[in-house]
Amino acid sequence: MSMPIVAIPADIRELDGTTWHVVQTQYVNAAVVGGGLLPLIVPALEDGHDIDEVLDRVDGVLLSGSRSNVHPSLYGKVAEEKDGPFDPARDATTMPLIRRAIERGVPLLAICRGIQELNVALGGTLASEIQEMPGVADHRRRDVPDRDVQYEIHQTVHVKEGSCLAGALGAGQFKVNSLHRQAISDAAPNLAVEAVAEDGTIEAVSVIGAKSFAVGVQWHPEYWVGKDGPSNALFKAFGEAVRDHAAARKLND
Numbered sequence: 001m002s003m004p005i006v007a008i009p010a011d012i013r014e015l016d017g018t019t020w021h022v023v024q025t026q027y028v029n030a031a032v033v034g035g036g037l038l039p040l041i042v043p044a045l046e047d048g049h050d051i052d053e054v055l056d057r058v059d060g061v062l063l064s065g066s067r068s069n070v071h072p073s074l075y076g077k078v079a080e081e082k083d084g085p086f087d088p089a090r091d092a093t094t095m096p097l098i099r100r101a102i103e104r105g106v107p108l109l110a111i112c113r114g115i116q117e118l119n120v121a122l123g124g125t126l127a128s129e130i131q132e133m134p135g136v137a138d139h140r141r142r143d144v145p146d147r148d149v150q151y152e153i154h155q156t157v158h159v160k161e162g163s164c165l166a167g168a169l170g171a172g173q174f175k176v177n178s179l180h181r182q183a184i185s186d187a188a189p190n191l192a193v194e195a196v197a198e199d200g201t202i203e204a205v206s207v208i209g210a211k212s213f214a215v216g217v218q219w220h221p222e223y224w225v226g227k228d229g230p231s232n233a234l235f236k237a238f239g240e241a242v243r244d245h246a247a248a249r250k251l252n253d
């Protein structure tokens, strides 16, 4: 069977005086090395896509992290300076993509900004600058130039027994990296909280009753894929779900 294809929606970046559609290499690498998948970067179109045209051609969806934040208007909040930076074209691409992928049972793994998009797409809300909230630790990217240090694994998360994530990683606690200023505030009604940090921050969710793998994590399993056990296991489980979907799609073609 040819390599299943995973859609990775792009960010918009202004570089060298022009506009680019970009995905960080760590997500592309993890899709290939960790998932055994062929990445397809989906442009971020502010006018949106014909989403079924995209989903007819792929076997899974991988939502990457980003320094940009989901626009607060998408979860009923008035945007403030501190809620930025924004990427409306990415929002316009991922919101319908998430909803339709879940409807169609296309496997989905949402990472960092991705779990926040998953929550908002399904009706949840986000909190900004969570480190300023009482009792909440600082989950932000470390302000150092070395990316291995930025993505260092140091934060304990607790995975709930019987969760979808526990099926892939095992229940209990392990350490992850952490590079975020926002987090889920109100979880969407059809999301199950599957892992939390020591300060109660929601660190992983899954879609209740999903037809296929539909998991979001606030940490970055892509960065140490190939070296870190839980990171490997998560991308392996996602890759298997994508391959199963591809095989089923082939049978129905």
Ligand SMILES: N[C@@H](CCC(=O)NCCCC(=O)O)C(=O)O
Residues within 6 Å of the ligand: 064, 065, 066, 067, 068, 069, 111, 112, 113, 114, 141, 179, 180, 181, 182, 183
């Ligand atoms: N902007 C959101 C999501 C955080 C996120 O996706 N972080 C990835 C960092 C990418 C990088 O800096 O290289 C938030 O801050 O909560």
